[in-house]
Amino acid sequence: MQSSVFDNYLQDPENTLVEKAVDQGGIPVGYTCSMIPEVLLSVPPMFPLRMRAPGVGGTEIADIYLSNLTCSYTRSLLEMAMDFRYDFLAGWVNAASCDHLRRFHDNLQYLITPEFTHILDVPHRGEEQALTWFTQELEYFLQRLRQHFDMQITRQDIEKAISDHNDFLNLLSGISELRKMDHPPLSGTEFSRMMLAAITTPRELVREKIVQFRQNLEQTRGMDNYRARLMIVGGQLDDPEYIRTIESTGALVVADRVCTGSIPGLEQIEQKREPIRAVAEHKLLTPSCPRMMDQFDQRLQKILEKAQKFRVDAIILEYIKFCDIWGVETGALIPALREHGYPVLCLEREYHGTETGQLQTRVQAFLESMDK
Numbered sequence: 425m426q427s428s429v430f431d432n433y434l435q436d437p438e439n440t441l442v443e444k445a446v447d448q449g450g451i452p453v454g455y456t457c458s459m460i461p462e463v464l465l466s467v468p469p470m471f472p473l474r475m476r477a478p479g480v481g482g483t484e485i486a487d488i489y490l491s492n493l494t495c496s497y498t499r500s501l502l503e504m505a506m507d508f509r510y511d512f513l514a515g516w517v518n519a520a521s522c523d524h525l526r527r528f529h530d531n532l533q534y535l536i537t538p539e540f541t542h543i544l545d546v547p548h549r550g551e552e553q554a555l556t557w558f559t560q561e562l563e564y565f566l567q568r569l570r571q572h573f574d575m576q577i578t579r580q581d582i583e584k585a586i587s588d589h590n591d592f593l594n595l596l597s598g599i600s601e602l603r604k605m606d607h608p609p610l611s612g613t614e615f616s617r618m619m620l621a622a623i624t625t626p627r628e629l630v631r632e633k634i635v636q637f638r639q640n641l642e643q644t645r646g647m648d649n650y651r652a653r654l655m656i657v658g659g660q661l662d663d664p665e666y667i668r669t670i671e672s673t674g675a676l677v678v679a680d681r682v683c684t685g686s687i688p689g690l691e692q693i694e695q696k697r698e699p700i701r702a703v704a705e706h707k708l709l710t711p712s713c714p715r716m717m718d719q720f721d722q723r724l725q726k727i728l729e730k731a732q733k734f735r736v737d738a739i740i741l742e743y744i745k746f747c748d749i750w751g752v753e754t755g756a757l758i759p760a761l762r763e764h765g766y767p768v769l770c771l772e773r774e775y776h777g778t779e780t781g782q783l784q785t786r787v788q789a790f791l792e793s794m795d796k
């Protein structure tokens with residue numbers, strides 16, 4: 425499969441491209457949530473890495489510190505941190521996006537004491553007062569980065585980081601657009617692998633692999649034997665194997681709204697205003713995360729637009745067990761999406777270890793219920 429090149433970077437958070445960037449003087453900073461403005465961590469020599477816990481077998485050690493009512497994504501991160509798998513990071517940035525991430529941050533500080541940690545307080549609404557507060561929060565965050573890493577980080581640096589960020593997203597968006605075709609040249613699994621590689625490796629080093637991937641896709645015959653076009657909607661989904669299992673039923677995942685996917689991952693940052701304020705607006709006003717209390721209608725609209733443009737037959741909602749944010753959101757999304765004519769399958773799952781047989785059976789039955 426074409427994207428196997430990306431698989432090599434998804435087995436371990438400290439992959440070969442990360443090692444290369446560190447050898448060249450780069451400073452790797454881990455972050456955990458889409459509400460964190462990774463673009464501010466892109467000012468060289470820093471580079472951002474979205475943190476996953478690939479291959480984590482269980483969470484026996486983390487369970488001592490985090491209740492098993494805490495989502496398995498955060499418990500898996502803590503497990504790997506306590507197994508020294510993130511020791512290569514020069515720092516960690518978390519966000520008070522949900523209580524599970526807050527507890528992860530507390531335990532990370534208490535148990536691992538990384539040299540640099542920061543937790544961003546993020547408002548739950550997007551009006552003017554909240555934007556002013558969040559802009560100040562980002563100013564303070566930058567101040568801490570400057571002090572700890574002994575860097576300047578000027579306004580021009582941030583403008584350049586935004587411009588490079590948008591440029592990179594153009595490359596990824598061009599590949600995402602291919603999924604609109606009647607016969608897309610890539611599967612949802614391949615797209616997920618590419619997106620994950622793009623956010624978990626140094627951008628400057630993975631770019632050429634993605635350009636090559638795009639060129640190969642132009643020579644690839646499109647897929648024409650799929651049973652249905654699906655969209656996946658949910659929170660943290662950084663396991664391409666989960667999508668591969670869904671597609672093993674003959675369905676094709678052509679669109680997504682997952683935290684490590686195309687919404688919000690491919691949304692550009694506006695460049696016309698004061699750059700830190702622009703970053704704050706981007707995070708608070710780009711409707712994607714259910715933690716934002718007043719944006720359900722916009723989030724629904726965005727999902728419907730995407731489903732329509734990518735000519736989706738049905739939607740799979742997925743969320744990690746005990747994720748209250750996405751658990752509540754799916755409760756509201758199911759009737760709303762059905763009202764707009766989309767068959768919906770809702771799946772609760774654990775972060776680690778796809779239950780292949782059970783998932784295949786659920787998706788098979790869903791497809792059959794649609795006569796697909």
Ligand code: SF4
Nearest residue numbers: 495522524659660747
């Ligand atoms: S999956 Fe849900 S509970 Fe877990 S960190 Fe993300 S938003 Fe929080």
